Amino acid sequence: MTTSPRTERSSALPLPLADQTVFSFRFTASPRGARLARRLASCQMDAWGWRYGTPVHDSVELIVAELVNNAVTHGRVPGRDARLRLARFAVTGRIRVEVSDARGERHPVSAPGGLSDDDEGGRGLVLVSALAEEWGVAPRPGAPGKTVWAVVAAPGTP
Structure with a gap:
């Protein structure tokens, strides 16, 4: 029996898989x-065993949402893609979220002097700070731009 080419062809998307770290x-x-990046991050967290609605899953999902939104809003360069990277460290019980964009000269900053009730934006990094153990910015490896990263504690690593 032969297998159809359709079942042999690998997907162009990095499908969420439990065994990849x-x-x-x-x-x-x-x-x-x-x-799409937010949805795939959510699916990957579920594949790793942090089910929808759990604190770790929801924290990572919200951090990804904030960082990819910032990359699209403030780090966009026409014709250049952005990148999402999630890394699971079972030994330390941590998830590292990285979002890279092509605007190296624009680094995220917290609102100077805090936020007022009337401010419509600027709360994303406050949320990231509250949910992550730590976060920061680094030059984008191998390409122009920057990478904004956050580390989330994942107790009870599946």
Whole structure:
């Protein structure tokens, strides 16, 4: 019996799989690309065993949402993609979230002097700070731009 070419062909997308320790995905620096990156991050967390609605899953999902939104809003360069990378460290019980964009000269900053109730934006990094053990910015490896990263504690690593 022969197998059809359709079942042998590998997917162009990095499908969420439980056995991989790193999930990496390039996405267009657009709202549609950001939605896809958020959804795939959520699926990958579920594949790793942190089910939808658990604190670790929801924290990672919210951090990814904030960072990819910032990459699309503030780090967009026409014609350049952004990248999402999730890494699971079972030994230390941590998840590292990285979002890279092509704008190296624009680094995220917290609102100077805090936020007022009337401010419409600027709360994303406050949320990231509250949910992550630590976060920061580094030069993008092998490409122009920057990588904003956050580390989330994942107790009870599945």
